[in-house]
Amino acid sequence: MPKPFPFSAIVGQEDMKKALLLAAVEPLLGGVLVMGDRGTGKSTAVRALAELLPKIETRTNCRYNCQPNDPQPACARCQAAGAEKPALVKIRTPMVDLPLGATEDRVCGSLDIEKALVAGERAFEPGLLAAANRGFLYIDEVNLLEDHLVDLLLDAAASGVNVVEREGLSIRHAARFVLVGSGNPEEGDLRPQLLDRFGLSVEVRTIMDLKQRIEVIRRRDDYETDPEAFVASWAKRDIAIRSRVVAARKIMKQVAVPDAILFRLSQLCMRLGIDGMRGELTLMRAGRASAALDARLEVNWTDIEEVAPMVLCHRLRRDPMDEAGTAPRIERALAALDVGHGHA
């Protein structure tokens, strides 16, 4: 299987790339929703991201991606005593695709038939949620996904735990993953409850600039002609991005948010009428991740201005009669804040 298209070779779509990197730096943000037309490189970017990120350490053939020094109770392999323990191994950050046709069994896991028939014992066959632990779970066409699956995923993503109670099994295992969804808004909208679970939302548009479009075609052609050589030629840039992410993860905890910035954050959210704490909290976290990516230890207002559309776009009350969409409203609110301390 050839290596995926390099992350750094994706033309344009800066918003999407930034949002994905922010989510990789700060898993607590709550994932990314990428909405846009077909053929804008949504899937390409997500698959490239997994290749770019640093490898994670686990044990060979562990189905739950356990931390080697902190095995989960559900994982029989890593729980084995002393010399029985499997060898350590470094694997690529898990990137699990959740296809549209997936059933509940596949997502959560179910009874392992093989063991049941051969050995007559009840064992648990882990599902996609286990495979996505410590990595990413990517759902293409998230707006067409069955509702009961959506509920399952949201529950697991929010709690970081997958609880299975079926067929006489009672299993809990960690399911900490970054949810990445993509879809085409023309094919149906998402429920508002689902929308605001996503931390960041970006809208990707088809590249209209002729030069850029041609650049896309050229790079694609080069990649398909000789994937290895193409990936190698971009490796340096990919490594640069990877080291930025690794460095940002290290300093993330130390990034400070000045009080003045926090005050203005709250003002912005009030002005836009965003209910709940989640907006403000996510905005703060995204700001910190953005500063950390720039290797700074303090958040400034530019960070906030940059991430505000991604964080707030999908949280605004939708007005069916509003023709303009939500991005301009956020820009207006930001501009109004900059004029001075206007009354909200």
Place this chain on the structure above:
Amino acid sequence: MSGTAMHEDGDGPFDALQRQSEDRWRDAMMAARILAVAGPQIGGLWLTARASGIRDHFLDHLCTLTRPWRATRLPPGTTATALCGHLDIARSTAAGRIVWDSGILAAADGGILFIPMAERLDPGAAAMIAEAMDTGTCPRLRPNANEARHTSRVTIVALDEASAPEEMIPSCLSDRLGLHIQLDGVMLQTITAVVPDTALASATDWRLVRLDDGMLEQLCAITSATGHMSVRVLHHVSKVTRIHAALGGRSVAEAQDAVAALRLCLGVSLAQSQPPADQAPPPPESAAAQDAQSQPPPGDASESDGDGMPQELDSLTELLAAVEQGAVDGLTLTVGERAARQGSRTGKGGATARNVRRGRPFGSSNTPPFPDARPDLVETLRAAAPWQRLRTRLMVAQTGATPPALLIRKEDFRYRRRQHQQASTAIFVVDASGSTALERLGETKGAIEQLLASCYVRRDEVSLIAFRGKAAEILMQPTRSLVAAKRKLAALPGGGPTPLASGLERGLEMALAARRRGSTPVVVVMTDGSGNIALDGTADRALAGRQTETIARLYRAQGLKSICIDIARRPRDSVTNLAGLLGADLHLLRQANAAHMSEIVRASMHRGPPV
């Protein structure tokens, strides 16, 4: 076999048809060669054709060209497990250990996968196929980070037999299939006359063919002008251009290759029959009127190794100009069907019908959902598995006989339960004639947007048909998307006489189509009831009245749910009569009011699933 009387003069309508038939067949042959050369590199082929001898002939030819590749036919109703691997019960029980079937996608690796009736393909299956096309590997059903995925590099041939515009192949597939060929309108005598060449040997490797930036820019401009914004489409066009050049033995792509590629991928060709010397772009005509006069564009030499003509570079510029004027052939088809036919509408609605024979599996039960239901083997085994040891011991204790491999009892049987969502489709048939048209249409637009805005969860669809002047027109195909609806509702016409019969007819067709898709249609007729234009567009009030009655009775006969809204200033009997004929609920709405209207419609859409 060709027992048709041959027409001898040069350009009768029959000759035009014959030429079109020959062009289409030649294109199809070229597409088959390109597919054989490139395979998975261009995704595959989208073949629009009804099942016929012509289509079979073409597919046979395709299989001959791609001889070493294995051809697999996707069985209809294929599920995700069948595509990506499942437990093979028969072999497992025979072997006494678990045997996994790797699935159709892995089995078809390196070959062609034919998808018959692609317009009926389950969206879940389509998503899996699309993923396999993207990654070249088969999606795993047994997620295991350390297990290698099966490679699955398949060339897809989607056989699209769609008849109505609302049936379409899932857009995640159509976007990934590079070539698009139509075989409708190819005559039998054409395929007997044109002997396909099976020579595959191309002089050059297509990857070495250069495509200079100027031409790529032109291709880019033309694909954008035809409404194909996806970069994927442009990529396919550029590849097909290079392959076409390689098949012609050229190492640099020329304009003729680009023209051929645009025709093969997007179905765009110039609609004119002048020799290339007249460089005047064709006059813009209505694109719909040119269905039957397709001409090969100048400089199109897909058969002969045409040495470049001096004006050839102009042919692309000319094509671009023609596209922008809307004076090309096939534009209505492609933009209408490929770019605008976006959004695979999969039934996901409010009410779900459970315990039915079709639909998505959603669980299992230990009672048959309907008589003669087949048990679900895997679930049954799951239920029986934990008891095996105990039962074996019991059996040995009771009878002393050695038990067979599996002991399954009646209470172990599990049945797959299926459900399918029944979406509701509200079809507004709106009278846009006369003086109050604009106000009414504005309010209807408001009602539609309100309905859409409030149906996130239930996923209902809304569509709009307006009638005025000579006939009704569909302003909006059924959609769930607020974004798409806003775009389409932006401009609404109004004024003129009232072709009520035509509006009802359109509404009936759309309602039946929605029902075929498995959705529950609700037709909302808003009129003041005075139809005065007959179906053929003549102003004959009596005839129009009779036709209206006939069609309205059909609604009742079909058992369609409908609502009549009388929007006349002073309500008369005409709408009451119409509602009686339709079997509709009647509402009076002196002032059209969006909120009220959407409330009425919502109430009738969700009175539970129809029996």
